[in-house]
Structure formats: structure tokens, C-alpha cells
Amino acid sequence: MDHTIALIQKSHEGDEEAKAQLVEENVGLVWCIVKRFYNRGAEAEDLFQIGSIGLLKAIDKFDVSYDVKFSTYAVPMISGEIKRFLRDDGLIKVSRSLKEIAYKAYLVQEELRKKWGREPTLQELADYMGVEKEELVMAMEANAEVESLHKTIYQKDGHEIQLMDKLKEQEVREDKVLDRMLLKELLDQLGKDERQLIFLRYFANKTQTEVGEIMGISQVQVSRTEKKILKKLREQI
Template sequence: MDRTEELIRRSQDGDKAARETLIEENLGLIHHVVKRFLGRGVEAEDLFQIGAVGLVKAVDRFDLSFGVRFSTYAVPMIAGEIKRFLRDDSMIKVSRSLKELAVKAARLREQLLMERGEEPGVDELARRLKVEPEELVQAMDSSIEVESLQKVICQGSSEGVSLMERVEQGHDEQEELLRRMLLEELLSSLEPRERRLIVLRFFYDRTQTQVAMELGMSQVQVSRLEKKILSALKEKM
């Protein structure tokens, strides 16, 4: 039994000192998760405090029989706590400046696409809009993420159902937790560029051409790399 497992066992047996030590030694996990949620109208310090609640829950609920590392279990718990806070307080939103930038970029992209018949690159769009490429990518990603949560995915005889509503209606905490743990484990095994490609393609529903534009690659290169990544992930599942 390693040090972390021993601390977990002692903590769950009522050892307050072990519990505090375990929490202190894993605060880095909160910092890691908080980075994903910056720029959404909530201060990093506030997100950290909410994430700490998730970490404490992970410490109290972790079962050594899960057969996974504590960090693998704790990260989705921390992220889930922050997501619930943002959702429940209606704070999943993009700052006005980022939203305006995303709109300008979309209009410029359409204009250049019509004029030249080919997708403009992120660097060119950023240069024309006089912003850093990183800022432009953040604006585009944030805009798509918020839109996708509210997008109507099921039209019925009355009102449509948004993706967020569908997820909440069919929510199963245990099953969701296991999916998150597996997903976190698989994505963490990828290189940064590979991870971004998969996220853009299958979480944001970007086309290979759009992904190529954002990653500075050709569509053919994206297609080949995507097949390679999916094949590797399939072997790990």
C-alpha cells in the first residue's frame, strides 16, 4: 500500500491529520482543473474554493477497490463540482469581449472564404483582427462550448430540448463518474496537439477542415493523425 492509499485509509477511519495531509498534498489537482474554467466570469480563487469541495468529497468517497489512482478519481470530482456551480448559478457564459471577438472572426472567416474559396488560417484571422492567435482560439472555443450546451437537439410537438437539459434528464452519477474517469485517463495519454484534435473533432463537432485551420495543418494531415489517435485509443480501452 503506497503513501496515498495509506492516508486515504487512515482518513476514512477518522484520522483528521491524515485527511488534512491528503488534501494538502493534492491541492495541485485543483489548480490543474481550474485552468480549464478560466475566462467564464468567475475569479480563479473562487473556482479554487469550489474545486476544494470536490477534492474533499473525493477524499471521503474514494474506495480503494476502484483499482484506479486517487488522482484519476479526484479530477472528475473536482471538475464536476465546478461545473455544477457554474451551471446552477447560470454562470456558464463568455465575457462580452470574447463573444464579440468570436462574432467578428466568424464574419471575417465567411468573407475570406467567399472571396478566395478556401479556409483562412487562425494566424491570418488574428492578424487581421489585431489580436493574439491564442486569444482568438479561446474566443472561438468558448463561443462554441456555450452555444453547444444550449443548442436544441430534440424537436418535439411542443418545445425543443437542449443538450444541457437532455444530460440532466438522463443523469446517472455512478455511470457518469466512470465515463469521466476513463475519458480523463485516455485523453491524458495523448500529446497536447493530439488531445486538442480529438476534443475539437468529437466534443465541439468541428470538421477536419476547421481543425486543420486551428492547428495549422492540412486536412489530409488531420485525417491521418485522427485515424492514428483513434486506433491507439481503441487499443487502450
């Protein structure tokens, strides 16, 4: 079994040491993504902390049954978390100390949720972290969404464009990136002839007869092979 997958499975079973090791082993990945967002008005350390939250979310949500590299799945999660932070941070400036409290609160909340089997109360969270409840509430609220998703940000062709519309567009773009990365992972596992057949059928829009002529096989062989490849891909997805 792959080393990373084994650690993720242990993490999903509540092994905090396995999760900590995964974070440690992927520190370089987080920093690599953070570098893309330099000179955006935020400190590198802040971006790293936010990116680490994306990494933790990727660890918790990754499905080990998918035949996809963890890094392929984690990259858009980390990047998306940083983008949301930069978007929100542009609306209201939050002190570094409050950001650190909010970041720590996220980690502790995850830890207590697994340890106790329920969501910790705000008071329990504050006591565990050694901070005042009011300070914790302030930190969490400061990092929450501070603008209505329905606020009009500009008008185009007589129609109002809301913040929610722009966020949906961003999510769709990020989903498309993830889909392309997943597709590449799947196609890389096919043989040379299998990749050629899929390319001709679904990217070059060739008929099965045309594919057969190009590859030197019959239309029936193309049909059988195509069904076999699609079945294999569906099982991996």
C-alpha cells in the first residue's frame, strides 16, 4: 500500500500522529502554492497557515478508494483556501493575533470533534485553548464571511452581478482544473493504444469506423475495446 494512502487511512481512523506526519511531509507542497500568491498584501506566514487549513481539509475529505495521487487532490484545496482568505482579507483587515487564534481554533475543533465524537461548545473550545471566550468569538467572527453573497458588485448589460455569482464562477473554474488533473491521472494509467483510442473517439470526435481505419483494427474491435476502457475508468472513479 502507498505510504501516503496508509497514513490517510490511519488519520481517518483518528490517528493524530498520522495526520501530523502527513502535514509535515506536505509542508513543501503548501509553500510551493503559497509562492504563487506572494505580493498580494498578505504575509507569507499567514498564507502558509491558511494553506495548511486547506491541506487538513484535503486529508479529511480525500477518498482513498480513488486511484488518484493525494497531491493532485490537495493542490486545488490548498489554493482555494488561500484565495478565499485573500478575498475576505481584502474586505476587512484582521489582526495577526486573531488570525492565529482562528487557525488554532480550527485545529483544536477538529481534534476535539474526533476525540469526543461531537462538536465542542465555544466555552469548551476556549478553555481547551486557554483563551477568553469573547476573544475566541471575535477571532472566529473576524475570519467569517463579512459581506452578503447577494451584494451587487457591479452591473453588466443592465443586469446586476452579485458576489455570489462571481464565487460560483470561481468554484466552477477550480472544479474544472481538478477534473482535468483527475482525467490526466486516469489516462496516464492506460496503455499507449488505449490512450490513442480514447483520444480519437472523445477528443478528435472520430467514429468507431474511422478509429478502426486509423488504428488498423475492425469497428467491432474498437467497440469492444472502448467499452472495456470506459468500464475500467468508471471503476477507478
